[in-house]
Amino acid sequence: MTSTKWWQTAVFYQIYPRSFADGNGDGIGDFPGMTEKLDYLSDLGVDALWLSPHFPSPNWDCGYDISDYTNVAPEYGTMEDFKRFLSESHNRNMRVILDLVLNHTSDEHPWFLESKSSRDNPKADWYVWVDAPPNNWQSCFDGDAWTYVPERNQYYYHYFMKQQPDLNWHNPEVKQAMWDMVRFWLDLGVDGFRLDAIGTIFEDPSFTPHDVPMNLAELRRFSELAQTEADKKLKDKYWHDMFKHQWGQPGVHSLMKELRAILDEYDGDRMAGRRGRQHRIHGERQGRTASRLQLPAHAHGAAHAHSHPQEPKGQVSGN
Ligand SMILES: [Ca+2]
Ligand SMILES: [Ca+2]
Numbered sequence: 001m002t003s004t005k006w007w008q009t010a011v012f013y014q015i016y017p018r019s020f021a022d023g024n025g026d027g028i029g030d031f032p033g034m035t036e037k038l039d040y041l042s043d044l045g046v047d048a049l050w051l052s053p054h055f056p057s058p059n060w061d062c063g064y065d066i067s068d069y070t071n072v073a074p075e076y077g078t079m080e081d082f083k084r085f086l087s088e089s090h091n092r093n094m095r096v097i098l099d100l101v102l103n104h105t106s107d108e109h110p111w112f113l114e115s116k117s118s119r120d121n122p123k124a125d126w127y128v129w130v131d132a133p134p135n136n137w138q139s140c141f142d143g144d145a146w147t148y149v150p151e152r153n154q155y156y157y158h159y160f161m162k163q164q165p166d167l168n169w170h171n172p173e174v175k176q177a178m179w180d181m182v183r184f185w186l187d188l189g190v191d192g193f194r195l196d197a198i199g200t201i202f203e204d205p206s207f208t209p210h211d212v213p214m215n216l217a218e219l220r221r222f223s224e225l226a227q228t229e230a231d232k233k234l235k236d237k238y239w240h241d242m243f244k245h246q247w248g249q250p251g252v253h254s255l256m257k258e259l260r261a262i263l264d265e266y267d268g269d270r271m272a273g274r275r276g277r278q279h280r281i282h283g284e285r286q287g288r289t290a291s292r293l294q295l296p297a298h299a300h301g302a303a304h305a306h307s308h309p310q311e312p313k314g315q316v317s318g319n
Contacts, residue, residue, distance in 0.1 A: 010047035031081035048095040060163040065106040069181040095191035104164040128157035135209040138216040192271035204245035212242045
């Protein structure tokens with residue numbers, strides 16, 4: 001038996017920066033406010049703080065649409081404010097983990113602005129572009145998963161909102177840029193990451209259409225009206241089938257191994273984990289996740305559940 005890791009017994013406390021504590025009285029939570037509350041959190045017996053996204057964001061999706069991965073949202077303070085929060089947390093023996101949003105950026109991120117500007121710019125292949133929608137895939141927040149951009153006369157793919165274009169993780173430059181970002185925060189001393197929507201990283205490369213005889217809005221309605229056991233079963237099947245080509249695809253395992261190798265380069269037993277039940281990632285079996293991720297965590301009391309629409313109530317996915 002190996003010895004117990006800190007994250008196996010730690011009490012995690014999720015902080016949603018926007019609402020947790022307002023230090024300057026402008027009505028929006030911020031890092032000075034959070035720092036003021038650290039004694040309180042320490043007295044509660046908290047071992048680790050998980051920050052919901054604190055990055056600059058147009059906030060279409062509660063900060064999960066990031067426009068700058070290596071900065072602090074100005075309404076939350078400065079990078080110096082963040083550093084002070086981190087060091088004061090460490091002074092009280094509390095670790096800090098960040099929300100790591102890898103699947104998509106904001107549509108206002110400079111990478112996307114460049115990518116959408118033409119078909120031949122240096123970042124033209126950083127997102128998932130097609131000449132015409134190849135299938136009936138849905139955005140899990142309703143509507144088509146493909147949105148038109150006149151500059152390219154093409155469409156881009158988005159699993160979430162149209163303001164959250166999916167990155168093309170088959171492009172090594174994308175991966176490198178994201179791993180550079182991971183190192184940026186690890187170099188600053190953060191203790192690890194909570195992984196957002198990790199199952200949505202890859203899509204079915206054949207763009208196989210779903211075979212559910214309705215769109216998402218209709219499926220939501222069907223689900224609300226489902227009364228009989230047969231209809232409830234059918235509803236569950238439809239939810240699964242509608243999105244099965246858009247998440248849980250092969251490739252996530254090896255990606256997580258790469259991420260873990262980066263974490264292991266650092267001292268202090270940095271961790272990466274995700275909330276909820278075992279994700280139905282292709283080829284993954286119950287209980288084997290630990291070889292890739294340090295913490296398939298079951299977090300409670302989350303302020304923001306960026307969860308997959310097909311999740312039954314009370315459970316959360318890797319989102
Ligand atoms: Ca404030
Ligand atoms: Ca994706």
